[in-house]
Amino acid sequence: MSKFESDHHISFLPDPEDPKSKQPEGPSYGSVVAWVFVINYVLGVGILGMPYAFYQAGVLLSSVLIIFITILTIIATMWLVEVGSRAQALFSAGQLDLPIAPADERSRILNNTSQIQTSDIEPRPFESAPSSRHSTLNHPNYTSTPQFQITSTKFEINQLAGVFLGPVGKLFYEICIVLYMLGTLWSYTAVFSSSMTAFVPFPGLSWDRNCNLYDASVPWVWDCEWTYLIFIGLYAIIVLPLACMSLVDQQWIQIILCALRWVGLFVMYTTVLLSMFYHSYDEDPKISGPPYLADKVLARPSGFGIIFTTAVFSQLIQHSTPGLVQPIKNKNHLARVFAGGLAATCTLYIILGVLCATYFGSHTHQVASLNWVNYKGLKFSPAGSTFWLAKGVSVFVVLFPVITVVSAFPLMAITLGNNIFFGLPPHWTNNGKNTKLQLIIRIGACIPPLIGACLLKKLAVIIEFTGMSGFFVGFIIPGVLQYVAKRKCLNVFGEQGRTTPYTSFYSNIVFVAVG
Numbered sequence: 001m002s003k004f005e006s007d008h009h010i011s012f013l014p015d016p017e018d019p020k021s022k023q024p025e026g027p028s029y030g031s032v033v034a035w036v037f038v039i040n041y042v043l044g045v046g047i048l049g050m051p052y053a054f055y056q057a058g059v060l061l062s063s064v065l066i067i068f069i070t071i072l073t074i075i076a077t078m079w080l081v082e083v084g085s086r087a088q089a090l091f092s093a094g095q096l097d098l099p100i101a102p103a104d105e106r107s108r109i110l111n112n113t114s115q116i117q118t119s120d121i122e123p124r125p126f127e128s129a130p131s132s133r134h135s136t137l138n139h140p141n142y143t144s145t146p147q148f149q150i151t152s153t154k155f156e157i158n159q160l161a162g163v164f165l166g167p168v169g170k171l172f173y174e175i176c177i178v179l180y181m182l183g184t185l186w187s188y189t190a191v192f193s194s195s196m197t198a199f200v201p202f203p204g205l206s207w208d209r210n211c212n213l214y215d216a217s218v219p220w221v222w223d224c225e226w227t228y229l230i231f232i233g234l235y236a237i238i239v240l241p242l243a244c245m246s247l248v249d250q251q252w253i254q255i256i257l258c259a260l261r262w263v264g265l266f267v268m269y270t271t272v273l274l275s276m277f278y279h280s281y282d283e284d285p286k287i288s289g290p291p292y293l294a295d296k297v298l299a300r301p302s303g304f305g306i307i308f309t310t311a312v313f314s315q316l317i318q319h320s321t322p323g324l325v326q327p328i329k330n331k332n333h334l335a336r337v338f339a340g341g342l343a344a345t346c347t348l349y350i351i352l353g354v355l356c357a358t359y360f361g362s363h364t365h366q367v368a369s370l371n372w373v374n375y376k377g378l379k380f381s382p383a384g385s386t387f388w389l390a391k392g393v394s395v396f397v398v399l400f401p402v403i404t405v406v407s408a409f410p411l412m413a414i415t416l417g418n419n420i421f422f423g424l425p426p427h428w429t430n431n432g433k434n435t436k437l438q439l440i441i442r443i444g445a446c447i448p449p450l451i452g453a454c455l456l457k458k459l460a461v462i463i464e465f466t467g468m469s470g471f472f473v474g475f476i477i478p479g480v481l482q483y484v485a486k487r488k489c490l491n492v493f494g495e496q497g498r499t500t501p502y503t504s505f506y507s508n509i510v511f512v513a514v515g
Helices: 031-042 046-057 059-092 105-111 132-137 157-199 222-244 247-276 301-315 318-325 331-363 368-374 388-423 435-455 459-497 509-514
Strands: none
Touching: 031 318, 031 331, 046 059, 046 301, 046 331, 046 368, 046 459, 059 157, 059 301, 059 318, 059 331, 059 459, 157 222, 157 318, 157 368, 157 388, 157 435, 157 459, 222 388, 222 435, 247 331, 247 368, 247 388, 301 331, 301 459, 318 459, 331 368, 368 388, 388 435
């Protein structure tokens, strides 16, 4: 977390010998920890929608497309790193004059991994920097050479959009990121309620009824509808108080739930892989094997839209780049940290997508974990008895997404609420000091996704909507920022402003146009 002296005397100049490897002030972490954070940031409910998207588009087309999206995501993320370094150089040269925003709570909880004070996690108002031209020109080490680096000063993306794209560009970004976050919260709510409705019978309504929303063989009746709505109410009762809490009070909950998520994924991989070589899904005699593959179609062009938006939604990390980059000790490793983390999640998506789409075939559910409702131990079948150990596996896999979305909802709600709060005019928020208004906005931001999940339940549709807004957040805006920031540096510094320590082959305008 960036820390400033009380007298606001700030030096933005880096060590000129190696601006790329400058150690960040305050808490920091190494490249391996950063790699883990990237994976944890990216993995979410998107992986549960991936098998359905793989079936709809075919496993080969889906694999190729998600690899392509992953490459574009890595490039777009490094564009934002480069834009941040250009903003720092312009700021140090007195060409930018803007407030320094506090890191959002989610970034600060990650940046303070060893020792976290409650005072550090509470929101603070925007701190206005002194005139950047005055602070740099009077600095004894000031030089006209552009100082491209990532320091303890963190430029959030909405700030970068405001500086380089103006008020309209900033507003456009904020609308897109709010829509993306609302859609993400919406998907969390739908996954929780549909999973609970399918597996947890409710007395008087679904006690003796199959209420699997994604099973076309059973009718979705009003008893199921009421059960679904009741579980949305239960979800609200759980997550709304968590969204009002400081993340300091939740840190151990988050760590435990993160560990359970990894265990759940491992169980899904191993059980479907073993079943693939033991028996066909639902003991279908038409499927020969082993391996028993219900679907062998490599490409379905009609499913391009769903796999595209699912891939964008599932790999999106660009909006979190500033908070992840600033604390990393060795900035020389930024490219490999993001490339390694996103390559890991891409691999996890492809493995689960291929396994589930080929084994379950047309029975692949939009929430993949719901296929484990019928897990009987080395086979999946709606009929037949269930061994106690297999029943335990079934319960764990079906309910582990429920645990995941309970932990994820408050994180996203806090980030969304803070984005809206700090985007309001300062006189509305008393320069960020009106904590009551901030709490009201945070709770208010949770309401639309809860209502939306009552009206639209299908995860695939929600992901398609959210993925479209995520496309602008993840690719369009970073590309435009890269182009405008480079032009600005060329105008200010001449040819010295063409490259930064983070410039590579993908910084070329051709890649910006493709992105």
